[in-house]
Amino acid sequence: xxxxxxxxxxxxxxxxxxxxxxxxxxxxxxxxxxxxxxxxxxxxxxxxxxxxxxxxxxxxxxxxxxxxxxxxxxxxxxxxxxxxxxxxxxxxxxxxxxxxxxxxxxxxxxxxxxxxxxxxxxxxxxxxxxxxxxxxxxxxxxxxxxxxxxxxxxxxxxxxxxxxxxxxxxxxxxxxxxxxxxxxxxxxxxxxxxxxxxxxxxxxxxxxxxxxxxxxxxxxxxxxxxxxxxxxxxxxxxxxxxxxxxxxxxxxxxxxxxxxxxxxxxxxxxxxxxxxxxxxxxxxxxxxxxxxxxxxxxxxxxxxxxxxxxxxxxxxxxxxxxxxxxxxxxxxxxxxxxxxxxxxxxxxxxxxxxxxxxxxxxxxxxxxxxxxxxxxxxxxxxxxxxxxxxxxxxxxxxxxxxxxxxxxxxxxxxxxxxxxxxxxxxxxxxxxxxxxxxxxxxxxxxxxxxxxxxxxxxxxxxxxxx
Numbered sequence: 331x332x333x334x335x336x337x338x339x340x341x342x343x344x345x346x347x348x349x350x351x352x353x354x355x356x357x358x359x360x361x362x363x364x365x366x367x368x369x370x371x372x373x374x375x376x377x378x379x380x381x382x383x384x385x386x387x388x389x390x391x392x393x394x395x396x397x398x399x400x401x402x403x404x405x406x407x408x409x410x411x412x413x414x415x416x417x418x419x420x421x422x423x424x425x426x427x428x429x430x431x432x433x434x435x436x437x438x439x440x441x442x443x444x445x446x447x448x449x450x451x452x453x454x455x456x457x458x459x460x461x462x463x464x465x466x467x468x469x470x471x472x473x474x475x476x477x478x479x480x481x482x483x484x485x486x487x488x489x490x491x492x493x494x495x496x497x498x499x500x501x502x503x504x505x506x507x508x509x510x511x512x513x514x515x516x517x518x519x520x521x522x523x524x525x526x527x528x529x530x531x532x533x534x535x536x537x538x539x540x541x542x543x544x545x546x547x548x549x550x551x552x553x554x555x556x557x558x559x560x561x562x563x564x565x566x567x568x569x570x571x572x573x574x575x576x577x578x579x580x581x582x583x584x585x586x587x588x589x590x591x592x593x594x595x596x597x598x599x600x601x602x603x604x605x606x607x608x609x610x611x612x613x614x615x616x617x618x619x620x621x622x623x624x625x626x627x628x629x630x631x632x633x634x635x636x637x638x639x640x641x642x643x644x645x646x647x648x649x650x651x652x653x654x655x656x657x658x659x660x661x662x663x664x665x666x667x668x669x670x671x672x673x674x675x676x677x678x679x680x681x682x683x684x685x686x687x688x689x690x691x692x693x694x695x696x697x698x699x700x701x702x703x704x705x706x707x708x709x710x711x712x713x714x715x716x717x718x719x720x721x722x723x724x725x726x727x728x729x730x731x732x733x734x735x736x737x738x739x740x741x742x743x744x745x746x747x748x749x750x751x752x753x754x755x756x757x758x759x760x761x762x763x764x765x766x767x768x769x770x771x772x773x774x775x776x777x778x779x780x781x782x783x784x785x786x787x788x789x790x791x792x793x794x795x796x
Contacts, residue, residue, distance in 0.1 A: 331343070332345065332403070335407040336410070337408070337412055338507070338509040340520075343358070345400060346548055347400060347552060347554070348549065349548050350397060350398065350399070350540060351399070351402075351408065352366060352395035352398070355410060361410050361412050363410055363439045364395055364411065364440075365439065368396070371610075372394075372466075372468070373440075374394060374440040374441075374444065374464075374604070375437050375467075375468075376396045376440065377440040377467065378443060379413075379450070380392075380398075380409075381407035381408075381513065381517075382405075388514055390407075390447055391580060391609040392466075392605055393606050393609050394606045394607070397536055399536045399540070401552065401554045401556075402536070402557070404523060405523075406517070414443065414446055420442075420505055420506070422445045422449075422505065423442055425445075425481075425484045425487070428479075428480070428483055429483055430472070430479070432472065434471050437467060437471075440467050441464055444466070444467050445464060448463035449484075450497070455484075455485050455488045455489060457481065457485055460485055461478070462605065463605055464481070464605075465600075465604050465692060466603075466607060466693065497511065531553065532618070532667060533552035533553060533554050533555065534576060534612035534615035534618075535556060535612045535615055536615075537610050537611045537615070538615065555575070555576050555614070561614070564585055569674060569675055571675050572671070574614075574669065575612060575615075576614060578611055579599060579613065579616075579626065580605075580610075583599040592676070601684070602625045613671060614669075617637065617650070617668060618662065618668055620659070621719075621725070622719055622725055623698075623719040627717075627719070628700070628719045628725055630673065631650055632701035632703050633673040633715065634649075634673060635650040635673040636673070637649075638669050638670040639666050640667050641663070641666040641667070642665070648661060650671075650727075651727035655724075657724065677705070679707060679712070681704045682701075682702070683702055683703075683783045685699065685701075685780070686698070686776075695763070696763075697720055697768075698721060698773055699719040699720060700718045700780065701718075702714070702715065702716045702717075702777075709739055710740075714731075714733075714736055715727075716731055716777070718752075718756065718777075720758065720772075720773075721769050721770070721773050726756060731751045748777070749774055749777060749778075752777055753774075756769075758770055
């Protein structure tokens with residue numbers, strides 16, 4: 331039995347735990363405002379808010395319901411467009427009208443949900459923030475200018491209306507309905523799951539499983555790991571960053587600790603996915619998925635990360651670069667769960683960089699991605715960790731190239747010699763994202779870009795990639 335709040339209604343359902351939330355909303359509850367379009371989490375037309383009890387109150391996040399497992403909303407508050415509607419249009423809805431932010435209207439509910447979710451999850455409103463909140467919502471009619479105008483109207487009105495963004499203030503100004511004030515008490519009354527959960531398919535955020543094999547997942551009794559408290563922590567301990575595998579990209583994106591560990595991580599996260607997918611996709615799921623072009627996998631490989639694998643209280647530690655054995659083959663035995671990830675916190679002498687090339691700059695699968703961390707002293711490379719995706723059957727940690735660079739002075743000749751080794755270490759194939767030759771070119775260019783990002787010798791290095 332799954333129990334949660336859907337808008338202003340308490341739900342208890344014996345629907346399959348693997349059912350997609352959108353199907354439950356539309357078919358079981360006949361709430362048709364959340365639209366079924368891509369079924370892959372890409373367009374945002376099915377966006378909902380999912381609120382979860384935190385120490386500081388209910389924290390709302392925008393997610394795409396078409397690939398959200400029903401079991402993952404246990405004990406939470408799900409808000410569809412119907413749950414935001416009142417007798418009159420809300421200021422967010424009115425802004426979409428006044429800014430001519432809608433034409434066919436199919437995508438409009440998702441935009442309204444995402445924009446309202448932004449107001450529920452931020453302390454201050456900015457144009458950068460409000461536009462970022464709808465980065466996972468696609469519109470094929472308006473050209474987005476009307477939606478941008480609506481966003482500006484919202485920013486101006488919120489600035490004038492609300493000195494402080496709180497649930498009570500949003501209710502008083504009719505941005506959200508009155509019933510929101512009762513949600514904390516109603517969520518507290520929902521019993522926690524008592525029965526031990528079992529299943530053979532380990533389920534995190536579901537952002538890949540529900541794209542690759544949705545109907546199989548609907549019929550699967552999955553073992554959910556999405557909300558395990560022990561796997562949702564992050565800490566700094568003895569010079570290492572250690573975090574649970576059930577943390578999402580959104581959790582790390584908002585983590586003040588992670589921002590200190592990787593100061594440029596905000597830019598990196600925006601390259602990885604949309605707001606909705608960041609709020610859903612777990613780091614452990616990204617690693618276990620074993621995609622040869624998994625962005626976060628490449629990032630963690632370049633940080634020389636280790637993973638902690640657990641089974642019935644027993645744990646073993648494994649270097650992430652030894653986790654991948656072949657295409658979609660990993661060193662995870664029956665009954666084991668990837669529990670935690672850890673890496674040594676980069677020092678002031680460490681230069682970390684991540685790059686990817688894709689058809690779209692944001693929210694797209696990489697043709698090739700590359701990450702590196704170098705420990706430097708007087709331009710001399712003390713230690714080098716390099717990882718590249720899209721050029722082999724597994725996420726590729728460049729052992730030989732990194733070993734060659736150790737002890738070398740950063741110089742054009744060193745980089746040229748390293749490229750020769752890199753070319754031997756990678757095995758790209760031609761596919762929908764580019765030819766093998768094109769991927770070799772990208773790998774070489776991104777390798778050089780790792781140095782250009784941290785050096786004052788751009789003119790010299792640019793000769794290498796001409």
